[in-house]
Amino acid sequence: MFEKIALVGIGLIGSSIARGVKAKGLAKATAISTRKQETLAEAEALGLGDIYTLDAAEAVRGADLVILCTPIGAYEAVMDTIAPALEVGAILSDVGSVKGHVHRVLAPKVPRGVHFVPGHPMAGTEHSGPAAGFAELFENRWCMLTPEAGEDRGAVERVIAFWEALGSNVELMDATHHDLVVAITSHVPHLIAYNIVGTADDLESVTKSEVIKFSAGGFRDFTRIAASDPVMWRDVFLTNREAVLEMLGRFLEDLSMLQRAVRMGDGPALESLFTRTRAIRRSIIEAGQETEAPDFGRQHGSAPGE
Numbered sequence: 001m002f003e004k005i006a007l008v009g010i011g012l013i014g015s016s017i018a019r020g021v022k023a024k025g026l027a028k029a030t031a032i033s034t035r036k037q038e039t040l041a042e043a044e045a046l047g048l049g050d051i052y053t054l055d056a057a058e059a060v061r062g063a064d065l066v067i068l069c070t071p072i073g074a075y076e077a078v079m080d081t082i083a084p085a086l087e088v089g090a091i092l093s094d095v096g097s098v099k100g101h102v103h104r105v106l107a108p109k110v111p112r113g114v115h116f117v118p119g120h121p122m123a124g125t126e127h128s129g130p131a132a133g134f135a136e137l138f139e140n141r142w143c144m145l146t147p148e149a150g151e152d153r154g155a156v157e158r159v160i161a162f163w164e165a166l167g168s169n170v171e172l173m174d175a176t177h178h179d180l181v182v183a184i185t186s187h188v189p190h191l192i193a194y195n196i197v198g199t200a201d202d203l204e205s206v207t208k209s210e211v212i213k214f215s216a217g218g219f220r221d222f223t224r225i226a227a228s229d230p231v232m233w234r235d236v237f238l239t240n241r242e243a244v245l246e247m248l249g250r251f252l253e254d255l256s257m258l259q260r261a262v263r264m265g266d267g268p269a270l271e272s273l274f275t276r277t278r279a280i281r282r283s284i285i286e287a288g289q290e291t292e293a294p295d296f297g298r299q300h301g302s303a304p305g306e
């Protein structure tokens with residue numbers, strides 16, 4: 001599909017792409033670049049690519065597809081390094097979880113003749129680094145692409161075909177709309193998880209050991225999300241501020257209503273909401289985005305305390 005793919009950043013997402021490219025034979029060569037020598041050495045030991053370099057410009061030279069896979073906060077500096085080395089006709093893409101900001105900071109720096117097709121695979125785990133990736137991560141998950149309306153159709157089609165080859169479903173979307181959608185489906189849920197785990201950690205009347213011991217009551221499912229990469233998520237909230245604040249405002253209003261229902265002992269209001277939300281979970285399972293198995297498909301009997 002491509003002569004040379006360059007991946008700048010080789011953590012969970014970059015290494016999953018690298019593995020998928022290899023498994024599906026999507027490029028003649030994969031060049032890998034990252035910031036730290038030890039991360040590069042780890043990627044090489046895992047055999048994720050063909051060319052390994054700490055110099056991002058060297059990685060992208062001669063590449064027909066370049067994908068930025070670093071935290072979003074690193075994009076501008078990375079772009080300043082690679083821009084002079086990008087080939088005319090190459091496609092520049094990324095996997096960042098926020099898209100409006102990425103358009104704003106990268107688009108002005110994209111050299112003439114380079115196609116810019118930003119993307120966001122809606123797939124991930126709470127783990128980070130080259131060893132955390134796996135080729136199947138994107139299978140049956142959605143990948144949103146947010147090219148500008150005037151972008152070269154052929155380049156967009158090639159990126160669509162690339163993600164489809166990795167097993168994803170692809171949707172084209174306006175960057176601003178993308179940011180609103182992910183604010184409610186991903187960013188606010190992460191903020192809530194970070195908050196509830198932080199609140200529990202700060203409690204004095206319930207001890208930390210009790211929180212950990214009795215976590216199966218619901219808390220532990222939040223801790224999975226709240227274990228997500230601190231730097232990546234810092235950058236998400238720094239760059240998708242408006243959409244997150246809008247959705248958070250809605251959330252807080254609804255939470256106040258729920259607080260009132262609890263205070264007033266309003267059973268019908270509580271039951272009516274919980275019935276609606278249960279139906280949403282069913283729809284997610286029916287859409288193939290979650291397993292039918294109880295308890296998130298956890299294997300029982302083997303985990304400590306179960």
Ligand code: NAP
Pocket residue numbers: 008009010011012013014034035036037039040069070071072073074078095096097098120121122123124125126127128129130229232
């Ligand atoms: P990760 O596992 O933490 O990997 C980040 C990679 O970027 C590492 O190779 C790291 O290299 C490199 N890096 C970090 N800071 C850098 C800098 N200043 N300059 C150059 N390289 C730098 O992160 P990830 O989960 O793969 O996330 C990467 C991107 O994917 C983010 O933009 C995120 O928004 C997006 N994304 C993540 C998920 C998810 O669930 N994790 C889902 C969809 C999209 P060193 O070790 O060498 O520093």
